[in-house]
Amino acid sequence: MSDTLLEVRGVSTVYHTRAGPVRAVDGVDLDVKRGEILGVVGESGSGKTTLVMSLMRLIKPPGRILGGTVLLDGEDLFRLPRSKMPARRGRDLALIPQSAMRALNPVIQVDRQVAEAITVHNGTGRKAALHAARERLEEVGIPPERHSAYPHELSGGMRQRCVIAMAVANQPKLVIADEPVSGLDVIVQARILRLISDLRESRGLSMILVSHDLPMVARVSDRIAVMYAGRIVEVSEAETIFEKPLHTHTKALVEAIPRVHALRRRDERE
Amino acid sequence: MSGTMLGRIGAVTLALFIFAAVFAPVLAPYDPTQRSAEPFAAPSLAHPSGANDVGQDILSELIYASRLSLTVGIVTACLATVLGVTVGILSGYLRGPVDGVLMRGVDVILSLPFLPLMIVLAAFLGQNTTNLILVIGLLIWARPARLIRSQVLSVRESGHVQAARAMGATHGYTMLRHILPRITPLVAAQFVRTANVSIMLEASLAFLGLSDPFQKSWGAILFYANARSAFLADAWLWWVLPPGLCIAAVVVSFAFLGYALEERVDPRLRSTVPTSESLTGPEAPTPAREAALK
Amino acid sequence: MGNPLLEVRNLDVRFGAHRRSREVAAVREMSFTVAPGEVFGLIGESGSGKTTVARAVMGLVRSATGSVRFEGREILGLSERELRRVRRRLHLIFQDPYDSLHPGMRVREIVEEAMKIHGVKDRIRRKEAALVALEEVGLTPSSLFSERYPHQLSGGQRQRVAIARAMVLDPVLVLADEPTSMLDLSLRLGILEILKRHRDTHGTGYLFITHDLALARYFCDRIAVMFRGKLVELGPTEAVITNPLHPYTKTLLQAVEELAPTEGGRDRVHYSRFDLENESDPTDSELLEVARGHYVARPPPKQPMSEESVPEMEV
Numbered sequence: 001m002s003d004t005l006l007e008v009r010g011v012s013t014v015y016h017t018r019a020g021p022v023r024a025v026d027g028v029d030l031d032v033k034r035g036e037i038l039g040v041v042g043e044s045g046s047g048k049t050t051l052v053m054s055l056m057r058l059i060k061p062p063g064r065i066l067g068g069t070v071l072l073d074g075e076d077l078f079r080l081p082r083s084k085m086p087a088r089r090g091r092d093l094a095l096i097p098q099s100a101m102r103a104l105n106p107v108i109q110v111d112r113q114v115a116e117a118i119t120v121h122n123g124t125g126r127k128a129a130l131h132a133a134r135e136r137l138e139e140v141g142i143p144p145e146r147h148s149a150y151p152h153e154l155s156g157g158m159r160q161r162c163v164i165a166m167a168v169a170n171q172p173k174l175v176i177a178d179e180p181v182s183g184l185d186v187i188v189q190a191r192i193l194r195l196i197s198d199l200r201e202s203r204g205l206s207m208i209l210v211s212h213d214l215p216m217v218a219r220v221s222d223r224i225a226v227m228y229a230g231r232i233v234e235v236s237e238a239e240t241i242f243e244k245p246l247h248t249h250t251k252a253l254v255e256a257i258p259r260v261h262a263l264r265r266r267d268e269r270e
Numbered sequence: 271m272s273g274t275m276l277g278r279i280g281a282v283t284l285a286l287f288i289f290a291a292v293f294a295p296v297l298a299p300y301d302p303t304q305r306s307a308e309p310f311a312a313p314s315l316a317h318p319s320g321a322n323d324v325g326q327d328i329l330s331e332l333i334y335a336s337r338l339s340l341t342v343g344i345v346t347a348c349l350a351t352v353l354g355v356t357v358g359i360l361s362g363y364l365r366g367p368v369d370g371v372l373m374r375g376v377d378v379i380l381s382l383p384f385l386p387l388m389i390v391l392a393a394f395l396g397q398n399t400t401n402l403i404l405v406i407g408l409l410i411w412a413r414p415a416r417l418i419r420s421q422v423l424s425v426r427e428s429g430h431v432q433a434a435r436a437m438g439a440t441h442g443y444t445m446l447r448h449i450l451p452r453i454t455p456l457v458a459a460q461f462v463r464t465a466n467v468s469i470m471l472e473a474s475l476a477f478l479g480l481s482d483p484f485q486k487s488w489g490a491i492l493f494y495a496n497a498r499s500a501f502l503a504d505a506w507l508w509w510v511l512p513p514g515l516c517i518a519a520v521v522v523s524f525a526f527l528g529y530a531l532e533e534r535v536d537p538r539l540r541s542t543v544p545t546s547e548s549l550t551g552p553e554a555p556t557p558a559r560e561a562a563l564k
Numbered sequence: 565m566g567n568p569l570l571e572v573r574n575l576d577v578r579f580g581a582h583r584r585s586r587e588v589a590a591v592r593e594m595s596f597t598v599a600p601g602e603v604f605g606l607i608g609e610s611g612s613g614k615t616t617v618a619r620a621v622m623g624l625v626r627s628a629t630g631s632v633r634f635e636g637r638e639i640l641g642l643s644e645r646e647l648r649r650v651r652r653r654l655h656l657i658f659q660d661p662y663d664s665l666h667p668g669m670r671v672r673e674i675v676e677e678a679m680k681i682h683g684v685k686d687r688i689r690r691k692e693a694a695l696v697a698l699e700e701v702g703l704t705p706s707s708l709f710s711e712r713y714p715h716q717l718s719g720g721q722r723q724r725v726a727i728a729r730a731m732v733l734d735p736v737l738v739l740a741d742e743p744t745s746m747l748d749l750s751l752r753l754g755i756l757e758i759l760k761r762h763r764d765t766h767g768t769g770y771l772f773i774t775h776d777l778a779l780a781r782y783f784c785d786r787i788a789v790m791f792r793g794k795l796v797e798l799g800p801t802e803a804v805i806t807n808p809l810h811p812y813t814k815t816l817l818q819a820v821e822e823l824a825p826t827e828g829g830r831d832r833v834h835y836s837r838f839d840l841e842n843e844s845d846p847t848d849s850e851l852l853e854v855a856r857g858h859y860v861a862r863p864p865p866k867q868p869m870s871e872e873s874v875p876e877m878e879v
Contacts, residue, residue: 043748044719156610185609186775190819212748215824256750258778259824429664433729436622437678438651440644451668 005206006032006174011068013047013054016061024050024063026230032174032206037196039221039238040210041253047230048210049098052178055208056095057085073173091121094172098179100159103166104151110162111137111147117166136165140195157188161195168199175207182211193220214253218242226250277530283523287516291336298330302486306330313508320508322491323498331491332512338487339520342403342472347465349407351414354464355450355457358418363426363445373419379412385474392480399482402475406468414460418453425452459531466524473517488513567636569737569769570598570621574630577616577793591616592793593630600736603763603770605784605801607777607816613793614773618739621771622656623647634737652682655730659742661722665714671698672710675728682733697728701758720751727758731766739771744779752776756783777820781805786857789813798851799858809860 008030015022024047032038042048053059055070057077070077072092080088089095097103105113114133118124124132134147140161151159160180167175180196181189197220199205211217217224218238226234226249234247245251290297299316300306307321314320319328361372388405395401425431431448439448475481476489477496486494491513495501500509577591591613598604608614620628623639632639634650642650655678658664665674675694684690691710698706701724714722723743730738740759744752756779762768772784780787781801788798789812797810808814851859 043750186777186823187609187815187819190822193823213823214749219823253750256753258753258756258776258782429658429660430666432624433656433658433664433726434666434677434681436624436651436656437681438648439677439681440648443681448666451666 003033004031005034005036005073006030006208007069007071008055009069009071011051011054011070012066013050013059013063014066015050015063023230025054028068028227028230028232030208030225030232032208034206035200035204036223037200037207037209037221039217039224040208040227041212041214041217041224042210042227043212043253045229046227048212048227049178050230051227052095052176052208052210055176056089056093057082087121090117090172091170092173094167094170094175096160096163096167096175096177096180098182100156100163101151103163104159106151109148109150110142110154114162114166114169117169121170133165133169136169137162140165140199141191155188156184157192160184160188160192164192164195164199168203168205171203173206175205176210177207178210179212180209181216182213189216196220214241215257215259226253274530274533276526277533280523280526280528280530283519284527287336287520287523288340290333291340294333294337298327298333300327300330302326302330302334310503310505312504319512320505322494322509323500328491328509328512331486332488332516335486335488335491335513336516338399338482338485339469339472339489339517342399342406342487343465343469343520343524346403346407346410346468346472347461349403350411350464350468351457351461353407353411354414354460355418355453357411357415359422359445359449359453361415362419362422363449364441369419372415376412376415379409380416382409384409384471388471388475389478389480392475397480397482399485402472402481406471410464410467410471414457414464417460418456421453421456422449425449428452455531455534459528459534462524462528462531466521466528469517469520469524488517567600568597568633569600569602569635570771571633572596572617572621572631573633575617575620575632576629577613577620577625577627590793591620591628594790594793594795596788596795596798598737598769598771601763601767601769602786603772603784605780605787606771606773606790607775607780607787608773608790609775609816611792612790614790615741616793617790618656618741618771618773621739622654623650648682652733653736655733655735655738657723657726657730657738657740657743660746661719661726662714662746664726665722667714669713670710671703671712671714671717671725674714674725675710675732678729678733693732694728697732698725700731700762701725701728702754703728719747720754723747723755724758727755727762731762731768734766735768737769737771739773741773742775745774745776752779753782759783777805777817778824789816794861795851796861797859799855803855803858807855807858809854809858 008028011025011028012023013025015024026047028051030038030040040048040051050059050063053063054065055077057065059065065078068078072088077085077088077093104110108116111130111133114136115126115129118129118132119126122129134144137147138144142158142161142165146154146158151162154162164180167177177196181192184192193216196207196209200207209217209221214224218241221238224236224238224241225232226236226247228247228249234241234245234250236244236246236250241250242254245254303326305325306327307317307325309321309323309325311317311321311325317327317329319332322328322331357372357376361369387409391405392401395405426449428448431444434444434448472481472487473489473492476487477492479493479497481487481490481493492510495506495509495513500506573595575591575594594613594617596604606614606617616625619625621632621634621639623632623642628640630640634654637650639647639650669677672691672694675697676690679690679693684693695706695710698704698709703709703721703724709717709721709725714725717725727743738759743759744755747755759770759772760783763770770783772780774780784801786799787801787804789796789804789810791812797804797808797813804813805817808817851861854860
């Protein structure tokens with residue numbers, strides 16, 4: 001079993017717009033090692049969400065994946081017949097989507113939703129699945145008395161925890177998190193990130209963390225890939241990306257970010 | 271078939287009918303009020319749609335009748351739309367007691383049975399075209415008003431509306447300059463629907479003999495056809511079918527137009543992604559490159 | 565110092581008939597002042613009531629009680645007509661650049677609108693003022709941008725238009741409600757630069773509402789931290805950030821630290837673990853002056869200030 005869990009080569013995805021075809025993802029190469037968190041950072045329009053959707057093969061017209069290979073543990077996901085993808089999604093490859101409210105069914109209690117995620121991929125009986133679901137929910141920090149709540153009864157942070165529970169319930173090989181904390185309060189963000197970090201340690205998860213928030217990503221990831229105009233322009237260790245940004249775009253990003261505890265204040269910059 | 275395609279078909283068909291209505295004196299081969307053929311004459315080259323019981327050319331009747339049917343439809347739709355928009359905007363924007371009163375009025379109207387009411391009113395007020403327009407128009411504005419109010423309720427919460435209010439805009443200015451432009455697509459779609467409904471209602475009332483006896487609409491032609499037992503004779507083919515088809519064609523055309531317009535109202539089509547933010551350096555994939563990637 | 569530009573005293577907004585969104589939380593007996601030309605930051609997360617404060621200051625909240633004095637004049641309870649006159653000198657920049665611009669108006673018309681509403685009839689004058697405003701926010705060439713529609717602009721550009729619109733009548737106080745939170749990180753400082761420049765050249769005062777302490781540190785002279793409708797800490801920016809006193813402020817700063825890389829390693833810094841859910845309602849609204857100009861609300865008695873790992877609940 002090699003060190004590399006995910007090997008992405010030459011993935012390109014195009015969108016057919018009224019203004020002509022637009023390459024949202026243009027020849028992307030990526031590697032994710034086992035047990036690693038790879039951050040993918042890009043601004044709006046960089047193509048990062050399209051990349052995520054492409055890896056999960058969730059692109060619909062007017063979008064179209066042009067080509068490339070995505071080797072997950074040696075299996076090329078792009079070569080699989082379409083009918084086999086749903087089995088992969090949720091079991092081997094899990095997605096934590098950007099907006100929890102969109103991922104959760106508003107009329108089903110959250111423990112049942114997590115149970116559904118378990119049953120669909122494992123065929124476990126209802127009772128066993130519900131029990132397992134409740135364990136997952138506790139693992140992500142939702143207290144037992146809230147397990148039977150409906151999504152709208154929970155706060156934003158708690159909903160995101162549910163979604164994370166659903167994603168990791170089946171011990172996927174790779175978790176892709178698309179802006180998992182955007183829109184949440186700062187304190188809640190910090191706690192969710194802590195949860196993700198802890199889960200990585202306790203379960204040995206491998207993860208792709210996609211966001212526009214470079215500092216946040218740098219805090220949690222091992223390596224960071226910077227995306228611009230559909231291409232990966234730089235891949236660096238998270239520890240050094242702030243001190244030694246290589247690509248001009250990365251440099252521009254790093255310089256433009258305001259920090260609370262920066263050593264230099266605004267008047268000292270000039 | 272996409273909405274736009276349907277819309278084009280509808281628009282073209284309607285344009286043809288409107289053209290026929292406008293240029294009726296030129297297009298109609300005969301004066302429909304004059305006898306020009308044998309009674310119940312079957313279709314021939316001279317009279318493609320045959321003749322009615324009096325001997326008037328049916329084709330000419332149809333062409334002239336388009337004037338009335340379309341006029342009633344469009345004028346009524348105008349009346350109803352103006353009323354519906356006014357009530358919808360005032361209600362949705364001002365809310366509070368104004369909303370309460372207006373919506374109760376709408377509720378009352380919507381709970382009335384249209385056709386029986388219109389029959390009674392037509393019989394009561396007298397049969398002429400103006401009454402017909404008023405009677406239909408003053409009743410069918412209610413449903414559009416509801417729909418428009420709904421959309422106004424949501425547009426009202428938009429940032430730009432709040433920004434205008436925060437800048438000190440008066441209610442009138444805000445309703446006119448900020449709310450109205452945002453609901454125009456819905457209003458257009460409702461206008462078309464309303465026109466449709468009023469054409470059908472006019473045809474129904476005419477068929478029942480309640481229309482203006484001096485001006486024949488398609489429904490009126492059907493009334494006379496029925497009254498002269500054309501339904502039971504061979505004559506139904508050229509006396510009943512053509513006006514029926516005309517009504518159907520116009521109604522369907524309006525409906526197609528309505529679909530196309532409603533598709534534009536659908537927020538799915540309203541993209542908030544600005545075009546200048548999309549990627550730099552998009553290249554059209556050349557066939558060679560695509561092949562190489564496969 | 566002279567008269568304060570804005571003086572808020574015991575502002576209170578309760579859940580009444582007005583319940584538009586979850587963000588409309590109660591504001592509980594808030595008091596603060598903004599001096600002319602000062603940048604005053606209001607820091608808080610969702611549900612803290614900060615947006616409600618802004619709206620109350622603009623006179624957009626009918627059920628507000630207390631006192632809001634702008635340039636010495638009481639705003640709460642004014643009629644619509646009287647408010648219009650006030651709104652000439654007071655402007656609000658909204659958070660969502662995709663929503664706050666009318667999609668059917670050109671940029672020029674959007675920027676001119678404030679002038680139009682307040683009776684500037686001369687078209688040429690309006691157009692010139694609009695072009696100048698666009699130049700000031702960096703949308704050059706202004707003649708090109710002025711004819712565009714919002715959907716042809718990026719988020720950052722739209723927000724600049726919103727700022728131009730705010731500045732065109734030269735207000736003395738600008739309320740900015742999270743003006744950068746919907747923009748990419750790299751654009752945020754740029755937007756603040758514009759606001760700063762305007763303050764430096766025109767002496768405008770700001771009520772800057774944000775949850776982002778980094779931005780507050782960059783731009784604000786004094787900041788006030790809000791939690792669930794109450795002011796928990798108030799003071800000069802540097803003082804509050806380097807020496808936070810209230811447990812909530814400390815937790816906020818800790819979270820910000822956690823989300824940003826520190827120099828040298830990613831070790832975790834432990835402050836207090838503020839238990840958001842079980843925080844009892846601090847009915848004690850008195851602010852104690854702890855240092856010069858630095859006020860803190862007395863923290864509720866049950867707050868654990870220890871560092872043990874308590875499973876965290878959330879609001």
